[in-house]
Amino acid sequence: MFRKVLVANRGEIAVRLIRALREKGIGSVAVFSDADRRALHVRMADEAAHLGPAPSSESYLRIDRVLEAAHRHNTDAIHPGYGFLSENAEFAAACEGDGITFIGPSADSIRKLGSKTAARILAKRAGAPVVPGTEEPATNLDHARAVARELGYPVLLKAAAGGGGKGMRRVDNEGDLESAVRDAASEAERAFRSSEVYLEKVIENPRHIEVQVLGDRHGNLVHLGERECSIQRRHQKVIEECPSPLVALHPEMRSAMGQAALNIARAAGYSNAGTAEFLVDGNRNFYFLEMNTRLQVEHPVTELVTGLDLVHLQIQIAAGEPLPFTQSDVRWRGSAIECRVYAEDPDNHFFPSPGTIRQLAEPAGPGIRLDSGVYRGWTVPIDYDPLLAKLAVWGDDRAFAIARMLRALEEYAVVGIRTNLGFFREVLRDDHFVRACLHTGFIDAFMQRRAPAAADPNLERIAATIAAKQVKNGASETAAPNPAIDHWLAHGRGRLLR
DSSP, rough: OOOOOEEEEEEEEEEEEEEEHHHOOOEEEEEEGGGGTTTTTHHHSEEEEEEEEESGGGGTTTTTHHHHEEEEEESSSEEEESSSSTHHHHHHHHHHHHTTSSSSHHHHHHHHHSSHHHHHHHHHHHTBBEEEESSSSSSSSSHHHHHHHHHHEEEEESSSSTTTTTTTTOOGGGGGGHHHHHHHHHHHHHHHHHOOEEEEESSOOOOOEEEEEEEEETTEEEEEEEEEEEEEEEEEEEEEEESSSHHHHHHHHHHHHHHHHHHHHHHOOOOOOEEEEEOOOOTTTTTEEEEEOOTTTTTHHHHHHOOOHHHHHHOOOOOTTSSSSGGGGOOOOSSEEEEESEEEGGGGTEOOOOOOOOOOOOOOOOTTEEEEOTTTTTOOOOSOOOOEEEEEEESSSSSHHHHHHHHHHHHHHEESSSSHHHHHHHHHHHHHHHHHOOOOHHHHHHHSSSOOOOOHHHHHHHHHHHHHHHHHTTTTTTSOOOTTSSSHHHHHHHHOOO
């Protein structure tokens, strides 16, 4: 077993990994940028290493600096968490080349599955159904036009090298295709350092259901069931469930989707944790989307329902241990729901809300799990994804889980910044959600039917006054945040008044 592991991440997932390492008696090394010097994960780790300035391109994405920190602190393994370098085959190969264990799949498996187009080809060969589309880049406009005409509009442009909604554009007619290809390729280049995009046929209002797989280095592979991830905004998941309400009604889907996921993983020679993502249409047909070659953000709901600790298992597998169970040993009990708590304003297009957390009250009690990376007094930086925490609950059934989540949300309070906590309270009470009428366009439809929040008639005047004071004092970054003010608006006005 490992003696010391470097956690190449930040925020709540870094805290989650450090706790797991401590439970297994393994030393932990945190890494941090200038913006995260006082972050919770840095405070919790046994040791810490500074990577560089706040921009991730100069800190968390610098392979050379992460490896230098690992050697300086004499670590024998690196856990990448999710995001940043977690699906970077070059990083996994560099770890292997330096004699450091990468807690995740091999570089070869990441290469086979990391490109969405390559994964589509592999999935087809493994016999898995895929969304109709292309395996070739769509940067050649004439070719893209021909493919889109063949598929039929609307089509979806997607980044081949990554997900999370970056580099993704819906195109409803040919007139919009050229600008969409240009914009999607540019966004993909900025996010993933690859401008390759490809085309898929749009499946209207599908459900997004994924399957958790786990494999060891001895050829053993199992799936841990599915997660419903249909509640999304801008193609980013915000509420996840296990089991999927649809699959719970049609349990034969779990076997079929699970087998498809295992076939894909086996074809890639996969080991460690991974997730096969599928779209499901109105006739319960499922189509492979992509394979995430890392631990998922939403892994807690699977842990709550199966009773398995995925991070512990990841560590054990990376250390060469075989899976301690087989497929027939996996059991699913009850229902779990997770809400991703963001520093953002749902009433202002979900714009980020950086600032200092002045007060913090966190939920607790039976069936409540909170994976958080913040504390009272912490200043949420503008430089990274504004995820504060993941609130997950477990109940005997879905109705009980919803009731428990509502109780937890009522206990949860963050003062000093805007969050989406109130938005979640509304969604979980929504009749469509309660009846599990879920699809990837759920939030857009919900925002249209919900009662609009009352606008503050004094907002413009207050924002302008605060911005002017910040300029006068020359300390806009230290001014006390006012939760009634959009932080981006105040910051922008301040810059204009200089």
